Each structure stands twice: as C-alpha cells, then as structure tokens.
Amino acid sequence: MKTGNARSGSVRYLIGFGQPGTRRADPSPARSTRMSRPRSTTPPVEPQYLQVARHIETAIAAGTYRHGERLPSTRDLAREWDTSPFTINEAMALLIKKELVVSKSRTSRIVNAPDQATRAARTEIEKPQVLFVGGYAGSGKTELGRILARLTKWGMFDKDTITRPVVEAALSTMGLSVNDRESEEYLSKVRPREYEALEASIVENLECANSVIATAPFLREFKDDAWLSRMKARIEGFGATMSIAWVYCDVDTMHFYLRARGAARDAKKLEGWPEYLSEIDVAFRPSVPHFIINNSTSVTTPLQTQAVDLIDELVARSKVSQ
Numbered sequence: 001m002k003t004g005n006a007r008s009g010s011v012r013y014l015i016g017f018g019q020p021g022t023r024r025a026d027p028s029p030a031r032s033t034r035m036s037r038p039r040s041t042t043p044p045v046e047p048q049y050l051q052v053a054r055h056i057e058t059a060i061a062a063g064t065y066r067h068g069e070r071l072p073s074t075r076d077l078a079r080e081w082d083t084s085p086f087t088i089n090e091a092m093a094l095l096i097k098k099e100l101v102v103s104k105s106r107t108s109r110i111v112n113a114p115d116q117a118t119r120a121a122r123t124e125i126e127k128p129q130v131l132f133v134g135g136y137a138g139s140g141k142t143e144l145g146r147i148l149a150r151l152t153k154w155g156m157f158d159k160d161t162i163t164r165p166v167v168e169a170a171l172s173t174m175g176l177s178v179n180d181r182e183s184e185e186y187l188s189k190v191r192p193r194e195y196e197a198l199e200a201s202i203v204e205n206l207e208c209a210n211s212v213i214a215t216a217p218f219l220r221e222f223k224d225d226a227w228l229s230r231m232k233a234r235i236e237g238f239g240a241t242m243s244i245a246w247v248y249c250d251v252d253t254m255h256f257y258l259r260a261r262g263a264a265r266d267a268k269k270l271e272g273w274p275e276y277l278s279e280i281d282v283a284f285r286p287s288v289p290h291f292i293i294n295n296s297t298s299v300t301t302p303l304q305t306q307a308v309d310l311i312d313e314l315v316a317r318s319k320v321s322q
Contacts, residue, residue, distance in 0.1 A: 046297050046298060048081070048083055048087050049087045049088075049090035049091040049094070050091070050094070050297070051253075051256060051297045052077070052081050052083070052087065052088065052091040053090075053091040053092075053094045053095055054297060054302065055257070055260065056071070056091065056095060056100075056101075057095065057098070057100060057302065057304075058140070058143050058147075058302070058303050058304065059143070060100055060111055060113050061143075061147050061150075061302075061303070061304040061307075062143045062146035062147050062150070063146055063150055064143075064146070065111045065113075066111060066113075067111055067112070067113040067114055068110060068111060069110070069111045070108060070109070070110055070111075071101065071109045071110070071111065074088045074089060074092075077091075080260060080262070081260055082259065082260075092109055096109075099112055100112055100113065125211075125314065125315055125318040126318070127239060127240055127241050127318065128206055128209050128210060128211045128212075128238065128239065128240040128241075129154065129211040129212070129240060129241050129242075129243065129314065129318075130202055130206070130211070130212050130214065130235050130240055130241070130242050130243070131148065131154075131211075131212070131213045131214070131242075131243045131244075131245060131314070132214050132216075132218060132222075132231075132242070132243070132244045132245070133145050133148070133213060133214065133215045133216075133245045133247065134215075134216060134217055134218030134219070134221075134222055134244070134245070134246055134247070134286070135217065135246060135247030135248065135249075135295075136217065136219075136249075136254060136280060136282075137217065137254070137258060137266060137269065138249070138253075138254040138255070138256075138257040138258035138261070138266070139247040139248065139249045139254060139257075139295055140247050140249060140257065140293075140295035140303060141215050141216075141217075141247040142158050142160075142215050143295075143303060144215075144245070144247055144293055144295070144303060144306075144307060145158060145213050145214075145215035147303065147304050147307040148213050148307050148310070148311065149213050151307060151308065151311055152211065152213075152311060154210070154211040154212060154213050155205055155210055155211070155212050155213070156212075156213045156214075156215070157198060157201045157202065157205075157212060157213070157214050157215070158214075158215045158216070159194055159195070159197075159198050159214075159215065159216035159217075160216075162197060162198065162201060163193075163194040163197050163198070166197075167190055167194060170190055170193075171186065171190065174189075174190075178264075179264045179265040179267065179268070181265055181268075182268060194216075195216070195221065198214055198216060199231075201214075202214055202235075203234070203238075206235065206238040206240055207238070209238075211240075218286075219284070222244065222246070222284075222286035222287065222288075222290075223284075223286070223287055225287055225288075228286075228287065228288050241318065243290075243291070243314060244286050244288060244289070244290040244291070245290060245291040245292075245293055245310060246285060246286055246290050246291070246292055246293070247293045247295055248282075248292060248293065248294050248295065248296070249294070249295040249296045249297075250282070250296045250297075250298065251277055251282060252297070253295065253296045253297045253298075255270070255273060256297070258270055291310055291313065293306050293307075293310065294306070
C-alpha cells in the first residue's frame with residue numbers, strides 16, 4: 001500500500017491521526033500519514049472496570065445517557081455486563097473522579113454532563129459534507145456517529161434505525177427470522193433496499209444543503225470502487241464533499257460490546273463466535289482515502305477525543321480546498 005496524492009484514482013492510502021488511536025500533532029492536510037494495519041496478535045485487554053467505564057463515558061458523550069439521568073443500579077449494570085458488583089463500583093469510582101457521574105448512593109448515580117445540550121458546533125465548513133462511518137458490528141460506529149452529530153449539528157442517519165421496522169416486517173413476510181442478517185435471501189433481497197433507503201435520505205438532505213453523517217457497516221460498499229465513485233460523483237454534484245471514516249476495534253473489544261448490548265440480531269454471531277471471526281477480515285480497510293478511528297479498549301485515546309480530531313481534520317481540509 002502506498003501513500004500518494006488523493007487525486008490519483010489508482011493510489012490507495014490511509015489518512016488519519018498517525019497511528020490508530022493517537023492524536024496527530026499537526027492536523028495540516030498537507031501532511032497525510034500512512035496508517036499501519038493492526039498487528040495480527042491481539043493486544044492486551046484492559047481491566048473490565050475500565051472497559052465498562054469507557055463504554056459509559058462514550059454513551060454519555062453520544063447522548064445515550066442524558067445529563068441528570070439516573071444510571072441503572074449496580075446490580076443491573078453487573079447483570080448487563082456479566083460482571084461483579086465490585087467491578088461496576090470500580091468503574092463508577094473512575095467516572096465520579098472524572099466528574100461525569102455524581103453519586104447519591106450506590107443505588108443512585110446521576111449523569112453529570114451539563115454542557116451536553118448546549119455543546120457548540122465546532123465546524124466552520126461552508127460546503128455541505130457527507131461523512132460515511134463504517135465498521136463491523138460492535139465496533140462503535142453508531143456511537144461515533146452520535147458524538148460527531150452532537151459536535152457538528154449535522155444530521156445523522158443510522159441504517160438500522162431508519163430501516164429496521166420495515167426490514168423486520170419484510171423478513172417476517174418472507175418466513176425468515178426478524179433477526180436474520182446472514183441468509184442469502186436477506187443479503188440479496190433485503191440488504192440492497194436498506195442501503196437504497198439510506199442513500200435516498202442522504203440525497204434528500206443534500207437537496208436541502210444539509211450536511212449528513214451516515215452510519216452502517218458498509219462492508220460491501222467500501223470495497224466496491226464503482227459504488228464509491230458513483231456516490232462521490234453524486235455527492236459532489238450537489239456541491240458537497242464526501243469523506244469516509246472506518247471504525248476499527250480488536251476482536252476482544254468487539255465481542256465485549258456485542259455481548260453487552262444484547263441485541264437479538266447479534267445472537268447468531270455470539271453463539272458461533274469463532275465461525276463468525278473466520279468469515280470477516282478484521283484488517284479490512286476501505287479502498288479509498290479514509291480516516292481510521294480505533295475504538296479498541298487497549299487504546300488510550302477516548303472515542304470522543306478521536307471524534308474531535310476527525311472534525312478538526314475535516315475543517316482543516318475544507319479550508320485548503322476553498
């Protein structure tokens with residue numbers, strides 16, 4: 001893989017924050033850096049209380065947990081994360097130290113994020129933007145999309161959110177499980193319609209000169225040069241700019257997040273985890289210039305910090321292109 005000028009269609013390179021999960025000292029768009037692929041060996045996994053604390057901190061940044069909201073009890077959180085009350089209390093102690101949570105008692109902990117609803121937009125970009133955020137199930141792409149949307153005030157469209165009710169109805173009518181995301185019937189008949197709906201939502205917003213963040217796996221799309229070229233041309237036809245972010249996380253983190261969220265559509269993946277891993281390429285990257293966001297629990301840079309860096313990079317690039 002080479003580094004090179006983005007205008008050369010044959011050149012494939014990765015644009016991002018230096019090494020995955022680290023901040024670049026100089027976000028100047030003239031200094032694109034090649035991103036290294038993750039090592040094949042699994043990095044050390046941090047203690048579980050840190051994983052729980054990180055997840056809750058991300059949920060607060062994404063607005064999933066709102067300012068003033070009471071968090072689930074220690075017992076409920078321990079059940080959700082399949083861990084001990086002691087681990088949950090350690091996680092809560094860390095969040096309290098960061099002043100993200102206020103403790104009334106062990107059974108009453110309140111989210112403390114007073115700037116959550118009044119966060120100022122960080123963007124100074126004149127042209128509308130379309131930012132595609134992709135990644136495997138459990139990578140944290142939706143959480144990243146929510147954080148970015150809160151920071152930029154751009155519209156956010158998550159494929160599962162806008163299509164799930166219709167998808168489940170269609171699968172039921174076809175005599176399939178509403179949680180089916182693996183069968184050939186789903187992949188050939190239903191999945192393409194999901195992405196058509198997402199694309200139509202993006203176009204409708206571009207017609208209104210609105211910037212958009214679109215989150216979905218994009219596994220087929222990000223390796224399809226024809227799709228990428230078509231979307232780029234269509235987006236630029238509205239005077240907008242297309243960018244791509246890929247959310248990476250190691251397999252242990254992915255398993256941890258999938259298990260924690262407990263979505264029925266993930267059951268088959270979790271039940272046959274080794275088989276599922278054999279079918280995916282964790283080292284996959286889009287075939288065009290893109291940003292890497294590393295959401296592995298072994299990475300010290302929080303997801304919300306990487307989101308801020310990504311926005312700053314987009315702003316810097318937009319100023320050069322003006």
